[in-house]
């Protein structure tokens with residue numbers, strides 16, 4: 523019997539500070555997907571927000587030259603009726619950050635009536651907003667988190683610095699981050715009170731809400747979660763940053779940053795970390811996929827055998843190049859990249 527070819531729209535780019543990262547993720551999917559199973563409809567979104575169907579290959583998508591192709595065609599999404607003139611079974615919105623990972627696109631696709639990979643609009647929005655995520659996880663008492671407070675654009679940043687300094691009892695360093703951003707864009711590590719106003723301005727350039735956190739000293743570990751009603755967690759990954767913290771340069775430009783699989787902590791603790799990752803995925807209402815990121819603090823007696831887990835953030839559309847953490851964690855857990863894509867599409871169609 524001939525197997526049905528799935529018509530999958532791969533959406534990439536987007537009006538987001540993570541536009542470039544998305545293009546590289548999409549190129550990787552194109553290079554590795556099983557072409558016998560799928561007909562791929564490639565649709566790019568420019569930084570200005572224009573949608574175009576393109577025949578560009580993976581290289582042209584990765585380097586951005588796809589935008590110049592004369593054969594590109596406009597794309598129209600219709601409420602309740604999918605894409606005008608295009609037959610699409612499922613959309614893979616491989617978009618990171620604002621407008622792609624924050625629930626807007628998910629709501630838009632739901633209104634159009636098309637299944638898509640990843641969590642729905644509510645879960646996506648709640649996971650994108652670090653202040654909301656923290657409140658939900660705190661309420662559920664699912665995991666320890668860094669002490670934090672929130673500031674809104676429009677506040678007097680000098681006054682805010684005084685309030686923040688008091689809130690943290692004059693303890694530094696602090697991390698100041700936009701509530702809604704990703705790829706470390708807009709994040710500052712602040713070492714004294716005088717640095718707070720500028721760090722707030724930097725964060726407010728990305729979002730109208732900022733969160734301010736105590737700095738956690740520990741290992742940075744990440745777990746991949748996959749599934750709908752019975753989500754599974756992968757083995758545990760670790761990031762060893764080349765820079766003082768895992769900023770944009772350390773993530774994408776600096777070859778000195780290393781990601782690896784964690785094996786040097788007791789199985790019992792690994793199990794606890796995996797379980798916590800699944801709980802967080804469920805509490806946030808995620809479906810399909812997410813990557814759950816933690817810090818592991820040294821235990822009371824030193825070392826990590828009794829390490830303390832601190833939840834940092836959850837990403838509903840994590841980086842998806844073949845060497846990104848999410849696919850790597852599944853490779854190491856026995857699901858190769860190609861099969862992972864199949865699984866995500868199945869979960870979307872479920």
Ligand SMILES: Nc1ncnc2c1ncn2[C@@H]1O[C@H](COP(=O)(O)OP(=O)(O)O)[C@@H](O)[C@H]1O
Pocket residue numbers: 668697699703704705706707709735736737738739742763767768769815834835
């Ligand atoms: N409270 C914190 N303590 C220590 N390091 C932090 C803290 N918050 C963020 N960082 C560092 O900054 C990086 C980016 O912050 P993160 O909250 O993960 O935002 P993004 O969504 O941009 O990835 C982290 O990977 C970590 O290296």
Ligand SMILES: [Mg+2]
Pocket residue numbers: 705706815835
């Ligand atoms: Mg992060």
